Amino acid sequence: MSKLGFGQNNKQYGLMKLVFALSFATLVGIALFARFLGTSSSSISFTYQSIASLNRAVEKSADNNVASDNHTNQDHQKEGSEGKNGNVEGRVLSATFADLPAPELEWEQMPSAPVPRLDGYSVQIKNLLYVFVGYRNLDHVHSHVDVYNFSDNTWCDKFDTPKDMANSHLGVATDGRYVYIVSGQYGAQCRTAITNCFSLDTETRKWHRLPPLPAPRYAPATQLWRGRLHVMGGSKENRHTPGVDHWSIAVKNGKALEEWRTEIPIPRGGPHRACIVVNDRLFVIGGQEGDFMAKPGSPIFKCSRRKEVVYGDVYMLDDEMKWKTLPEMPKPDSHIECAWVIVNNSIIITGGTTEKHPNTKRMMLVGEVFQFHLDSLTWSVIGKLPFRIKTTLAGFWDGWLYFTSGQRDRGPDNPQPRKVIGELWRTKLHL
Secondary structure (H helix, E strand, O other), rough: OOOHHHHHHHHHHOOOOOOOOHHHHHHHHHHHHHHHHHOHHHHHHHHHHHHHHHHHHOHHHHHHHHHHHHHHHHHHHHHHOOEEEEEEEEEEEEHHHHHHHOOOOOOEEEEEOOOEOOOOOEEEOOEEEEEEOOOEEOOOEEEEEEEOOOOOOOOEEEOOOOOOOOOOOOEEOOOOOOOEEEOOOOOOOOOOOOOOOEEOOOOOOOEEEEOOOOOEEOOOEEEEEOOOOEEOEEEEEEOEEEOOEEEEEEEEOEEEEEOOEEEOOOHHHHHOOEEEOOOOEEEEEEEHHHOOOOOOOOOOEEEEOOOOOOEEEEEHHHOOEEEEOOOOOOOOOEEEOOEEOOOOEEEEEEEEEEHHHHOOOOOOEEEEEEEEOOOEEEEEEEOOOOOOOOOEEEEEOOEEEEEEEHHHEOOOEEEEEEEEEEEEEEEEEEO
């Protein structure tokens, strides 16, 4: 037995000597040839590293197979996120998700919000922007309102929300004094939705409880129209299944005049849409089907990725309470609930998320400013944000377009989401 083992060791030793000799001879030959051709020392170093890798591969063929597979996967991911680059005004992206051509806007950074905020909500009342709740991160949510004054460009006030009000994914609308808050997610991560609804008197800072929504919804499209608070779509109780239900309730001065009633369902369900009333017409823009869900059995309701379909559909509710389909957005866009303002008979929308990358399956952020012309019912791309970002909270004052908060991209060449911010920016619009 000992002789057999010694013979095997001799064979392995001989093989290693042969590999070393061949590698050394190859290295010397390549080095001499490189020197003869005037090759730089960096190239020789690279060649040496390659040969060293080859030696390791011969010694550890099994490890090499695993490393090769990992390297291939990395190449696929790199090709998916950076391959076939198209350069649009200094931004480099995959051709599938290239930024749309748009003029550069001159952005000015203003005082940041007191806290960073993702999936927050906002309404503008005159010169004040009320910014509600939202995530600080997945494990921490806000339970207060910050107020920004456009006149002197300061964050001027802060007050708490009711203890049993949702912290994200809610519905919000205002009549110019009272703010209506509908349903939404209570707590951090991917916790359950609640049916609680409230109104806020912005002059007295007093909250009032409204009848609960007939069923809990995540991020439903919400707006006041003709004296009624309309709530549509969103995600159902499991956070992923799109809801098409449409309810409304008559309200006045922050109080409900009746119970909720059922209205005509929206043609396509889902959360994270812009819902706007202008010229006595109700518009629902963009959105998605599906969303993150709580991981089964997780005590903290840890978020787990699920399939999502982002779309650019646009619907309008007419005088006969029938839905009409209008031209789609320039590209699919979601997470735009409060990313809009109304300027010069048009709707301006800032940022959002678009379709996930087909290879990496990662979320892609939007960096364009879109304009929907209400006279012609057509879209145009009017500019770029300073970076791609979702769940922006937009406002407009004295010719300035503002946006604050949200989750921005990883850099000019990577549209995936990364940092949650509280930054505030503005640009002068010339429409």
